[in-house]
Amino acid sequence: MNHSATVHASAWSRLRFRVLALALGAVLVAVLPLLFTTRYSTNLLILGAAMGIGTLGLVVVLGYAGQISLAQAAFYGIGAYAAALGTTHWGINWWVAVVLGLVAAAVAGGILGTATLKLGGHYLAMTTICFQVIFTLIATNWIAFTGGPDGISNIKRPPFFIPLNSVQRYAWFALAALYLVAGLVWWLRDTDLGRAMRAIRENELAAEALGINTPRIKVIAFTLSAVLGALGGTIYASGYLYISPDSFNFDHAVLFLAMALVGGTESFLGAILGASLLTFLPEWLRDLKKIYLVIYGCVIILVIVFMPEGLWGYVKLLGRRFARRRLLPPAERPLQVGRGVASEEILYVVGLVKRFGGLVAVDKVDLVVRRGEIHALIGPNGSGKTTYINLLSGLYAPTSGSIRFLGKDVAGLRPSRIASSGMARSFQNLRLFRELTVWENVLVGAKRAGGNETETKGRALAAIEFAGLSDKAYEICRSLPYGHQKLVELARAIAGEPELLLLDEPGAGLNQTEKQELIRLLRRLNEMGLTIVIVEHDMSLVSRVAATATVLNFGKKIAEGTIDEVLRHPAVVEAYLGNREVALGV
Amino acid sequence: MAENLSMNGQLVFAGLAIGSVYALVALGFVMIFRATNVVNFAQGEFSMLGAYFLVALWQGLKLDYFAAIALALLLMVGIGLLFEITVYYPLRNRTFLPVIIATIGASIMFQNGALAIFGSSPEKVRPVIETVGGTGGVTVAGVFFDYQYLIILAVAVMLVGLQYLFFEYTLLGKKMQATSQDKDMARLLGIPVVYMIALTFIYSSLLGGLSGMLVAPIFFVTHKMGATLGLKAFAATICGGFGDVRGAIVGGLALGVIESFGSAYISAVYKDAFSFLVLIVILLVRPQGIFGEKVSEKA
Numbered sequence: 001m002n003h004s005a006t007v008h009a010s011a012w013s014r015l016r017f018r019v020l021a022l023a024l025g026a027v028l029v030a031v032l033p034l035l036f037t038t039r040y041s042t043n044l045l046i047l048g049a050a051m052g053i054g055t056l057g058l059v060v061v062l063g064y065a066g067q068i069s070l071a072q073a074a075f076y077g078i079g080a081y082a083a084a085l086g087t088t089h090w091g092i093n094w095w096v097a098v099v100l101g102l103v104a105a106a107v108a109g110g111i112l113g114t115a116t117l118k119l120g121g122h123y124l125a126m127t128t129i130c131f132q133v134i135f136t137l138i139a140t141n142w143i144a145f146t147g148g149p150d151g152i153s154n155i156k157r158p159p160f161f162i163p164l165n166s167v168q169r170y171a172w173f174a175l176a177a178l179y180l181v182a183g184l185v186w187w188l189r190d191t192d193l194g195r196a197m198r199a200i201r202e203n204e205l206a207a208e209a210l211g212i213n214t215p216r217i218k219v220i221a222f223t224l225s226a227v228l229g230a231l232g233g234t235i236y237a238s239g240y241l242y243i244s245p246d247s248f249n250f251d252h253a254v255l256f257l258a259m260a261l262v263g264g265t266e267s268f269l270g271a272i273l274g275a276s277l278l279t280f281l282p283e284w285l286r287d288l289k290k291i292y293l294v295i296y297g298c299v300i301i302l303v304i305v306f307m308p309e310g311l312w313g314y315v316k317l318l319g320r321r322f323a324r325r326r327l328l329p330p331a332e333r334p335l336q337v338g339r340g341v342a343s344e345e346i347l348y349v350v351g352l353v354k355r356f357g358g359l360v361a362v363d364k365v366d367l368v369v370r371r372g373e374i375h376a377l378i379g380p381n382g383s384g385k386t387t388y389i390n391l392l393s394g395l396y397a398p399t400s401g402s403i404r405f406l407g408k409d410v411a412g413l414r415p416s417r418i419a420s421s422g423m424a425r426s427f428q429n430l431r432l433f434r435e436l437t438v439w440e441n442v443l444v445g446a447k448r449a450g451g452n453e454t455e456t457k458g459r460a461l462a463a464i465e466f467a468g469l470s471d472k473a474y475e476i477c478r479s480l481p482y483g484h485q486k487l488v489e490l491a492r493a494i495a496g497e498p499e500l501l502l503l504d505e506p507g508a509g510l511n512q513t514e515k516q517e518l519i520r521l522l523r524r525l526n527e528m529g530l531t532i533v534i535v536e537h538d539m540s541l542v543s544r545v546a547a548t549a550t551v552l553n554f555g556k557k558i559a560e561g562t563i564d565e566v567l568r569h570p571a572v573v574e575a576y577l578g579n580r581e582v583a584l585g586v
Numbered sequence: 587m588a589e590n591l592s593m594n595g596q597l598v599f600a601g602l603a604i605g606s607v608y609a610l611v612a613l614g615f616v617m618i619f620r621a622t623n624v625v626n627f628a629q630g631e632f633s634m635l636g637a638y639f640l641v642a643l644w645q646g647l648k649l650d651y652f653a654a655i656a657l658a659l660l661l662m663v664g665i666g667l668l669f670e671i672t673v674y675y676p677l678r679n680r681t682f683l684p685v686i687i688a689t690i691g692a693s694i695m696f697q698n699g700a701l702a703i704f705g706s707s708p709e710k711v712r713p714v715i716e717t718v719g720g721t722g723g724v725t726v727a728g729v730f731f732d733y734q735y736l737i738i739l740a741v742a743v744m745l746v747g748l749q750y751l752f753f754e755y756t757l758l759g760k761k762m763q764a765t766s767q768d769k770d771m772a773r774l775l776g777i778p779v780v781y782m783i784a785l786t787f788i789y790s791s792l793l794g795g796l797s798g799m800l801v802a803p804i805f806f807v808t809h810k811m812g813a814t815l816g817l818k819a820f821a822a823t824i825c826g827g828f829g830d831v832r833g834a835i836v837g838g839l840a841l842g843v844i845e846s847f848g849s850a851y852i853s854a855v856y857k858d859a860f861s862f863l864v865l866i867v868i869l870l871v872r873p874q875g876i877f878g879e880k881v882s883e884k885a
Contacts, residue, residue, distance in 0.1 A: 062683075115866075119869060122682065125686065126820060126821065127866060127869050131866075133817065133858065134863065137856055254694075257690075261683070291702050293694060294695050294699050294702065297691045297693070297695035297696075299691075301672070301688045304687050304688045304691065305677060308680065
């Protein structure tokens with residue numbers, strides 16, 4: 001009773017915090033334009049709001065999804081040109097023009113995102129730079145369409161309930177837009193979509209293996225970021241009433257990125273802090289005349305060097321001091337794993353082959369796993385066990401052979417499709433979403449089974465309780481000891497209530513006590529009806545959980561049967577003791 | 587027909603000359619990337635600074651041409667070292683993103699520092715050949731070979747050759763190679779990794795500075811000249827295969843030629859777009875570049 005009361009109180013205090021934050025934001029929106037009295041400074045306020053909205057786009061694509069973009073100024077430009085051309089050359093309504101701009105940006109962002117799916121790091125940075133540079137060249141040189149280097153003047157303000165005919169009124173409008181977008185980005189962070197993005201940022205492979213369609217989410221992130229960039233651009237164009245290509249060049253793309261990094265990429269507040277600081281800083285340094293941009297560059301380097309998480313990092317540290325310890329409510333339902341007909345053939349693999357160039361890593365290995373059993377896949381180092389697991393879960397496409405899972409052929413499907421059909425896995429080397437909390441990690445896993453939010457949370461709660469992690473639910477995974485991290489990976493895999501669980505060396509690196517606990521958990525899962533395929537080197541662990549086993553050596557199957565049988569099999573003994581001829585059956 | 591041929595020859599020559607400048611800057615990129623895994627967005631600014639140093643020492647202080655070059659190169663050594671100490675070293679254990687932004691911050695500093703000192707009016711630099719009393723160029727088979735372009739090509743070829751000899755046949759070169767391949771192992775073998783990395787930055791800065799001095803008579807020297815040069819060199823390194831020395835050279839030359847043909851036959855105003863379009867196509871078709879090897883993540 002006491003526990004649930006505390007849980008209730010902590011949920012209430014979080015709600016109260018959010019309402020307070022939103023109210024504070026609203027007050028700022030209302031008051032700020034009154035504090036800026038000159039036309040010049042109010043214009044800067046509008047610029048800050050517009051840049052802030054664009055930077056919030058970067059929070060989505062870079063902060064959440066972890067994809068670098070140096071093309072935000074191009075999207076900002078698309079929005080600005082839509083508002084400018086729409087209200088001047090084409091004479092259409094402001095709102096229609098803006099929608100056109102957002103659609104154009106969404107299409108461009110979607111295309112850029114789709115084209116760069118396979119690229120990361122420097123390559124992605126460079127491709128977005130190319131896009132940015134080409135945009136600037138077009139804006140400057142396609143004079144008939146864009147007005148060229150002279151730009152476009154006499155842009156209209158949006159028609160609104162009250163005429164926005166003074167900079168102060170427009171500042172309110174711009175800040176309100178920033179407020180709404182910031183709220184949206186804040187809200188997005190803890191939705192399924194936001195969590196999926198952050199999971200991709202932390203570990204794309206694990207995200208995919210948990211059923212997240214990573215290409216789709218990445219394209220969504222790019223598209224959303226482009227739309228927000230364009231929205232910022234329209235706010236800017238209608239605020240300044242004049243635009244030219246100079247405001248949308250590569251330098252400004254860098255500026256957006258700098259704003260996001262200086263403020264802190266992972267939070268809406270960081271974006272706003274970064275955008276405000278870098279908008280007003282040049283003005284404060286104006287007295288330094290010629291060298292103010294030198295100082296400005298210097299400030300960027302200093303912030304990057306001394307504040308790894310940006311300004312937001314400091315705010316967060318402060319917040320942690322006031323944060324109360326949060327508790328998870330007790331699970332309302334038990335974990336429901338493996339619900340089909342007992343002893344049916346859940347996994348049926350025939351003639352599976354995987355070649356890497358000339359090397360045959362897996363050579364025609366058949367495997368049948370019946371529902372309700374724990375089947376071990378064993379063999380010496382380099383025998384192809386992990387490759388086999390990777391083939392089953394779709395991380396590798398098989399060279400030939402068929403994999404039937406629950407009656408459907410899944411060979412060559414995307415890992416996320418296979419995961420969605422009811423197969424979960426863990427990884428040999430931990431692949432947690434390190435910067436996410438335990439709760440968030442498990443929630444991502446729980447999403448696999450579908451259903452509404454309540455159902456997802458119910459499964460996640462049950463999995464966390466099962467793994468005994470309730471008291472660590474709100475800790476960042478990175479900070480947990482290794483043994484607990486292993487448990488989080490298990491909880492994350494079972495939270496989706498799979499039909500089949502693939503475990504790649506779950507015992508590696510655990511001490512004896514932790515191994516006992518692992519054995520207990522695996523047995524309990526099995527009693528609940530979960531089918532498990534386990535790859536493991538520790539034979540005592542294997543023989544205590546698994547009933548049947550398949551033994552691989554040099555990519556070939558050398559034995560299968562019950563654990564006792566295979567461990568006595570001469571070929572297996574030879575394989576482990578190292579007689580190559582016997583092992584290969586020559 | 588013959589006219590067409592000589593025009594194409596002209597375009598190839600001009601493209602190769604500009605391309606070899608891209609290649610030199612690109613080599614600077616590759617050197618730093620191989621040693622530190624850092625993409626230095628201020629690489630183009632090294633060229634800009636080199637060009638300005640030459641302008642200041644030769645045309646400003648009226649030094650002898652070769653003395654001016656020597657002194658400018660000495661200054662580039664200082665710039666490279668300073669850059670390593672202030673930008674790379676504090677961030678050496680961080681991910682690539684903050685480092686990129688820091689190098690961009692440095693590039694903003696360099697550009698605006700140059701603007702504050704040298705002003706915004708473009709400086710014209712006399713061609714090198716005039717220092718020994720010659721002018722213009724020579725016409726062979728209908729193709730006009732501008733001496734400055736010939737010098738650029740010659741210096742580029744010489745530098746690439748010297749670099750090859752240095753890395754293959756000297757102990758210091760081997761040590762630097764070892765550092766770039768595996769820092770931890772190099773450290774265990776007693777190679778002073780910190781110095782090797784500092785040397786790499788100095789060398790890159792020298793390459794950049796030299797390329798800036800070479801193009802100075804062709805382009806006007808402005809505080810903005812490094813930005814485009816740097817981006818194109820970066821494009822060249824990716825086209826060729828990131829971190830590959832051959833790739834940087836081939837990529838640089840190829841971009842130069844593509845650009846010169848593109849601006850002659852398609853559109854002069856979109857000259858700068860061709861490199862980037864080609865790069866996008868290459869990244870989509872063969873993301874690892876011409877010489878790059880495909881890397882995939884291990885599960």
